[in-house]
Amino acid sequence: MATAELNGGAITDFASFHAACKAALGFPDTYSNTMDAWVDCLSYLRDDDSMSKFRLKPNEVLEIVIKDGAAMQAAVPDILEEVTYCVAGLNERYEDYGEKPALKLTLR
Numbered sequence: 001m002a003t004a005e006l007n008g009g010a011i012t013d014f015a016s017f018h019a020a021c022k023a024a025l026g027f028p029d030t031y032s033n034t035m036d037a038w039v040d041c042l043s044y045l046r047d048d049d050s051m052s053k054f055r056l057k058p059n060e061v062l063e064i065v066i067k068d069g070a071a072m073q074a075a076v077p078d079i080l081e082e083v084t085y086c087v088a089g090l091n092e093r094y095e096d097y098g099e100k101p102a103l104k105l106t107l108r
Helices: 014-025 035-042 069-075 077-096
Strands: 002-007 062-067 103-107
Touching (some): 002 014, 014 035, 014 077, 069 077, 069 103
Parallel strands (some): 062 103
16 A cells, blocks of 8 residues: 655644645645645546556556544645545545546545
């Protein structure tokens, strides 16, 4: 399992969330700091599209670990809710294409 870690205590708004994701997930310089772009970058983790630094094997999962998730939940519950929703939607998309889910969200 591949792992990317975000510091939930440092995420205070969407700008800090996207900056943390760009660094941890290796999004390209063209990343536009929107949730649509976040979904796009994580939609092809098993393809060679260079939208993140991760390239998963057919059954591999990328675990996105949010350290100090309680702080993020307290400070920006709307962002955490959106991320949770997007991870579920992305996994459904992978399943629609006959693949195993590719993402796991873990709060620590």
